[in-house]
Amino acid sequence: MAKTTQRFFEARPGSVSQARSFTTEALDDWKLTDRVQDIRLCVSELATNAVLHGTVPGRGFLVKLDAEEEAVRVEVHDSRSQWPEARNAADTDTSGRGLILVDALADGWGVQDRTPSGKIVWCSFKAAGGTTA
Secondary structure (H helix, E strand, O other): OOEEEEEEEOOOOHHHHHHHHHHHHHHHHOOOOOOHHHHHHHHHHHHHHHHHHHOOOOOOEEEEEEEOOOEEEEEEEEOOOOOOOOOOOOOOOOOOOHHHHHHHHOOEEEEEEOOOOOEEEEEEEEOOOOOOO
16 A cells, blocks of 8 residues: 655755654654665755755755555655756765765665756665565
8 A cells, every 4th residue: 555745844954854753753654664774864865955955045845755565755845946966075075975875775766847846856765575666
């Protein structure tokens, strides 16, 4: 049986930890604890990107979780249309590794336009023996 939940967050640094907690609670409620640490870290990275780069002033971001038996899909909806790019940060850089982590931990990820404006950055995680969403 498919499960879906979503929550809107203000574009402020404290919202990142709230998004992680929201994710953990949803996965615990759904008894999907297989890859909770990977999923939490990816939510944290995508939420951080939304706060720092993805929202216009006065707008927030939405975290949506979809789960089926085979996979969990995470979406972060924000208000800026500019797509993020994974980049190789220098050893001395203090940021810039978020999408590299998402790419390493998730079984798939991507970006799609959102109507009427903004974008959705998503990632998916296979359950044991499952397929990506």
